[in-house]
Amino acid sequence: MSLDRPSPTTPPAAGARARTATRTHGFTESVIREMTRLCTIAGGVNLAQGFPDFPCPRELKDAAIAAIEGDVNQYAVTWGAKGFRDALVRKHEAFYGLAFDPEREVTVTCGSTEAMIATLLALVNPGEEVIVFEPFYENYGPDAILSGAVPRFVRLREPDWSFDPDELAAAFNDRTRAIVVNTPNNPTGKVFSREELGAIAALCQKHDVVCVTDEIYEHMVYDGLEHVPMATLPGMRDRTVTISGLSKTYSVTGWRVGTVLAPPDLTLAIRKVHDFLTVGAPAPLQEAGVAALSLERAYYERLAADYDVRRRYLVPALEEAGFRAFLPHGAYYVMTDITAFGFDDDTAFARWLVSEIGVAAVPGSSFYSDPAAGRNRLRFHFARRRPTLEAAVERLARVKGRAKAGAAGA
Ligand SMILES: Cc1ncc(COP(=O)(O)O)c(C=O)c1O
DSSP states (O other), rough: OOOOOOEEEETOOHHHHTSSSSSHHHHOOHHHHHHHHHHHHOOEEEEOOOOOSSOOHHHHHHHHHHHHHOOSSSSTTTTTOOOHHHHHHHHHHHHHHOOTTTTSSSSEESHHHHHHHHHHHHHOOOOOOEEEEEEEOOHHHHHHHHHTOOEEEOOHHHHHBBHHHHHHHHOTTTHHHEEEEEEOOOOOOOOOOOHHHHHHHHHHHTOOOEEEEEEEETTTTTTTOOOOOOGSTTTTGGEEEEEEESTTTTTTTTTEEEEEEHHHHHHHHHHHHHHHHHHHHOHHHHHHHHHTOOOOOOHHHHHHHHHHHHHHHHHHEOOOOOOOOEOOTTTTTEEOGGGGGOOOOHHHHHHHHHIOEEOOOOOGGGSSSSSSGGGGEEEEEESSSSHHHHHHHHHHHHHHHHHHHHHOOO
């Protein structure tokens, strides 16, 4: 079947373009969504877009149904239902020993996606700079454009995705307003160490910069490592915006419930933006979120252990298939090097992989400001049931024999 259909988000023809705002013109279709679409057409196994294909916990479903039946169907308080904010604060304190005021320091958003854009809109004036580590989660680029922030990228270098402290220090200047830190990290699986966070914290304090952390994968950490929230570091409690949400920890990416913990002055600004962007997050699902946030610790241990089993299955299989895999220590992604396959273009390789082999992954270039830096990279995710991963692995076993021919034809 032809994969050359125009995408639903192909930019409009010249005449139509004048009807749309300039800020939208630089956006391309999310490559992840493109791969998902191609995967559906090809009937492949989707290891591109990172969401689970297994159900969320029973307790959450029951609580959501009960909330809707119980008529929790109107707007919640704009910055979040009280019960949910209270439960979030309780859980955060239990896990990280850090107390927040649910009345003045918590905002509940439509996913951590809204949390990030609302935070940047609230904190950064157009033309001011935001430091972003790359490879980065692909939403951060458009987030910067929408908020008018100028992103300054600092490279994480494989195999351990460490950064050069001098390069980081050089990225800070008078115009720097914020730095975005995503740990555990998408797409690399890096878990920032306490020392690395300490180096970032020192620079934030030296330059009076706010640290915005995306901790959506906080409960997926392996190999005995620990997730360290930036806000727990000395001096950082009042200069950190901590973003997380229900999507990944409770396997409910479609619920769209995200959270922001921040000191009162920052929260006030974030709440204003949030109010005008969305009014509020889904009321019944915040109610159900109380059940989620009240789950026993064993739930989180099991979640990480189950993901670890998937990781230990997929990573060696990728290596067996000829990929060089960079072992992730957190989140549910694995970055690979595809040099061995002879393609000189990651997107061409990803298209070939989905159409000829039947496995969708994300071209590495979509995670870099300079696409050339990701040309020999491909990202897979492993938030899949075992049979789905087995189907992917079975297909991937065919890559070795066919990649050279594919490269010649590409
Ligand atoms: C690093 C990161 N942040 C945020 C999100 C989106 O999370 P949410 O569903 O809470 O908007 C994702 C989803 O893949 C992600 O990888």
